[in-house]
Amino acid sequence: MANLNVKVGSLELKNPVLTASGTFGYGEEFADFIDLSRLGGYIIKGTTLAAREGNPYPRMAETPAGMLNAVGLQNKGVDYFIENIYPRIKDYDSKLIVNVSGAKPEDYAEVCRRLAPLDKVSAVEINISCPNVKQGGMAFGTTCAGAAEVTRAVRSAYPKTVIVKLSPNVTDITEIARAVEAEGADAVSLINTLMGMAIDVERRRPCLSTVTGGLSGPAVRPVAVRMVWQTAKAVRIPVVGLGGIMCGRDAVEFLLAGATAIEIGTANFIDPSVTVKIVDEINDYCDRHGFSNVSDLIGALEC
Amino acid sequence: MKPSMPSFLDIEAGRKRLASMRVVASEPIHSLYTLLKLTMDDGSPLPPMVPGQFVQVAVPDAPHTFLRRPISVNMVDEADNTLWLLIRRAGEGTNRLCDLNVGSVLSVILPLGNGFSSPIDPSERLLLVGGGVGVAPLLYMGKLLAEHGFIPEFLLGARSEVDLLQRDLFAAYGEVHVATDDGSTGEHGLVTQHSRLSQPVDKIYCCGPAPMMKAVAKEARRIGADCEVSLENMMACGVGACLCCVENTVKGNVCVCTEGPVFNINQLTWPI
Numbered sequence: 001m002a003n004l005n006v007k008v009g010s011l012e013l014k015n016p017v018l019t020a021s022g023t024f025g026y027g028e029e030f031a032d033f034i035d036l037s038r039l040g041g042y043i044i045k046g047t048t049l050a051a052r053e054g055n056p057y058p059r060m061a062e063t064p065a066g067m068l069n070a071v072g073l074q075n076k077g078v079d080y081f082i083e084n085i086y087p088r089i090k091d092y093d094s095k096l097i098v099n100v101s102g103a104k105p106e107d108y109a110e111v112c113r114r115l116a117p118l119d120k121v122s123a124v125e126i127n128i129s130c131p132n133v134k135q136g137g138m139a140f141g142t143t144c145a146g147a148a149e150v151t152r153a154v155r156s157a158y159p160k161t162v163i164v165k166l167s168p169n170v171t172d173i174t175e176i177a178r179a180v181e182a183e184g185a186d187a188v189s190l191i192n193t194l195m196g197m198a199i200d201v202e203r204r205r206p207c208l209s210t211v212t213g214g215l216s217g218p219a220v221r222p223v224a225v226r227m228v229w230q231t232a233k234a235v236r237i238p239v240v241g242l243g244g245i246m247c248g249r250d251a252v253e254f255l256l257a258g259a260t261a262i263e264i265g266t267a268n269f270i271d272p273s274v275t276v277k278i279v280d281e282i283n284d285y286c287d288r289h290g291f292s293n294v295s296d297l298i299g300a301l302e303c
Numbered sequence: 304m305k306p307s308m309p310s311f312l313d314i315e316a317g318r319k320r321l322a323s324m325r326v327v328a329s330e331p332i333h334s335l336y337t338l339l340k341l342t343m344d345d346g347s348p349l350p351p352m353v354p355g356q357f358v359q360v361a362v363p364d365a366p367h368t369f370l371r372r373p374i375s376v377n378m379v380d381e382a383d384n385t386l387w388l389l390i391r392r393a394g395e396g397t398n399r400l401c402d403l404n405v406g407s408v409l410s411v412i413l414p415l416g417n418g419f420s421s422p423i424d425p426s427e428r429l430l431l432v433g434g435g436v437g438v439a440p441l442l443y444m445g446k447l448l449a450e451h452g453f454i455p456e457f458l459l460g461a462r463s464e465v466d467l468l469q470r471d472l473f474a475a476y477g478e479v480h481v482a483t484d485d486g487s488t489g490e491h492g493l494v495t496q497h498s499r500l501s502q503p504v505d506k507i508y509c510c511g512p513a514p515m516m517k518a519v520a521k522e523a524r525r526i527g528a529d530c531e532v533s534l535e536n537m538m539a540c541g542v543g544a545c546l547c548c549v550e551n552t553v554k555g556n557v558c559v560c561t562e563g564p565v566f567n568i569n570q571l572t573w574p575i
């Protein structure tokens with residue numbers, strides 16, 4: 001049994017396995033399938049200042065080894081979350097992290113300010129990379145100035161751990177990572193979905209109501225591993241890796257590339273108990289290779 | 304506040320679970336449809352399920368099928384502990400499922416969704432309207448209604464006589480009315496043109512292709528019958544986590560996999 005503890009900034013996790021926002025609901029949807037206390041932490045749905053209805057149906061299209069989504073941040077707003085959802089989910093014995101989105105830097109900051117007093121929210125993950133909303137979202141994540149501006153606003157409003165989630169839809173993700181590091185982000189997570197598109201050729205129409213959407217699942221994994229590897233070399237803050245992780249082997253790939261923790265997204269749709277299996281499989285890998293601490297795997301790629 | 308388990312008459316649905324299920328029968332109906340009968344691979348009893356609920360099946364050996372496939376509960380046979388799935392070939396996923404051999408083991412998430420609401424008064428005139436493979440959830444529904452002293456009638460629509468599924472099984476639970484597009488059996492025309500709809504109906508339960516359900520909903524409004532429809536929106540997770548399957552309702556966008564698949568037409572924003 002290896003020691004699976006890792007630290008993301010000052011955030012201590014009992015193991016490196018987190019859930020990816022938007023793929024794990026509020027955690028409670030999976031309580032029939034897994035013991036949530038076995039996770040390092042759970043990152044819940046994207047939360048905005050005001051309620052959002054999201055995009056019209058159809059919002060999803062299956063693609064080779066993955067899927068496109070265009071949910072568009074449907075959620076009931078931060079106040080509803082605090083009053084109605086937080087009390088139901090705060091007592092899972094696992095670190096609760098809220099994913100935050102907004103149309104303006106001040107909106108991000110305001111959501112974080114309202115979350116700050118909640119004891120059981122250990123960190124925020126700032127989504128500057130959503131490809132499915134017209135305003136804000138990815139617009140901030142594709143320029144250094146935009147990414148820095150949002151990070152600065154959030155940093156001044158939120159004293160606990162700030163993780164900034166980066167978009168892969170950029171020429172050089174390391175520049176953006178350095179820009180948010182300079183503004184005081186405690187960690188970066190990557191990747192969010194890759195912008196994609198699928199066409200129903202019989203009907204000669206786009207598969208999604210929004211025409212384009214975000215690609216996730218194993219199809220994106222090699223891109224994600226490459227970006228995590230590049231980013232981990234470029235910044236001093238911890239990198240949280242995600243994109244197409246389906247099993248323990250995939251998770252270890254990200255750790256070796258330099259990720260301190262990992263998030264499981266689309267795989268939850270295929271197997272709702274996959275997260276705890278991955279915790280076990282990472283442990284088995286450590287045992288098999290004689291690592292007594294999972295942290296020794298971080299960046300242990302030999303090349 | 305966990306949502307309470309859906310219930311139907313005296314049955315309360317079991318908690319969701321991920322199960323290994325073994326195919327104990329695979330009965331092709333004709334080239335387009337197969338009836339699969341599944342049992343729990345570990346021999347445990349099936350979880351309680353209510354009519355209108357569905358399951359999410361992982362499709363084995365299907366390289367282009369990444370997500371699970373949602374399939375309705377067609378029947379729960381307590382006597383031999385089997386769950387029946389009636390499957391229509393629509394693409395790679397359903398083709399693989401239709402071709403499964405006895406003994407194959409599947410990963411299934413069950414039971415999912417809300418199910419139909421139960422009637423209260425045995426004198427209610429209940430009409431269960433199904434089109435194509437949409438008849439699937441109505442069989443289990445008809446069985447439970449009949450067992451609890453209700454008198455269900457069925458109005459089944461199909462393209463042609465060969466596409467009319469499980470007619471004899473329905474007949475065991477109530478009177479069966481039939482409409483076919485080509486008139487090969489029953490009345491010639493659409494279910495909404497069937498003469499049964501010109502006689503009194505209190506409540507309609509409907510499942511089938513979207514255009515058919517919309518036409519039935521419109522007819523229900525016209526004749527003043529209460530009406531529930533079972534939607535088949537595209538799904539990813541099936542458990543309310545991804546928000547991919549939403550339907551626009553009077554409460555805004557809601558997940559079909561958790562708040563549905565069954566909706567009262569008064570909840571929907573269909574232009575009917």
Ligand SMILES: Cc1cc2nc3c(=O)[nH]c(=O)nc-3n(C[C@H](O)[C@H](O)[C@H](O)COP(=O)(O)OP(=O)(O)OC[C@H]3O[C@@H](n4cnc5c(N)ncnc54)[C@H](O)[C@@H]3O)c2cc1C
Pocket residue numbers: 357368372373374375376388389390391392393394395396397398436439440534535536537538564
């Ligand atoms: C709650 C629910 C219950 C269902 N119950 C049954 C059932 O009892 N028996 C049955 O045969 N089918 C049922 N379906 C439909 C079934 O899930 C689809 O036919 C199946 O997902 C198609 O997968 P495929 O890989 O075979 O086809 P694909 O190659 O994925 O698609 C083939 C065609 O089917 C269409 N399609 C894909 N997904 C769906 C969907 N969810 N609903 C309708 N059309 C779709 C596609 O647009 C495409 O035109 C149900 C769907 C839902 C949501």
Ligand SMILES: Cc1cc2nc3c(=O)[nH]c(=O)nc-3n(C[C@H](O)[C@H](O)[C@H](O)COP(=O)(O)O)c2cc1C
Pocket residue numbers: 020021022023045046047069071073099127130165191192193215216217218220242243244245263264265266267545546547
């Ligand atoms: C249906 C769906 C909804 C998502 N919603 C969000 C969201 O609200 N906020 C966010 O930062 N990322 C969101 N994502 C992106 C995922 O968190 C993750 O970055 C991406 O899917 C890549 O990981 P994966 O391949 O393991 O799924 C969503 C992804 C999916 C598939």
Ligand code: FES
Pocket residue numbers: 537538539540541542543544545546547548549558559560561
């Ligand atoms: S399919 Fe994921 S929420 Fe319904």
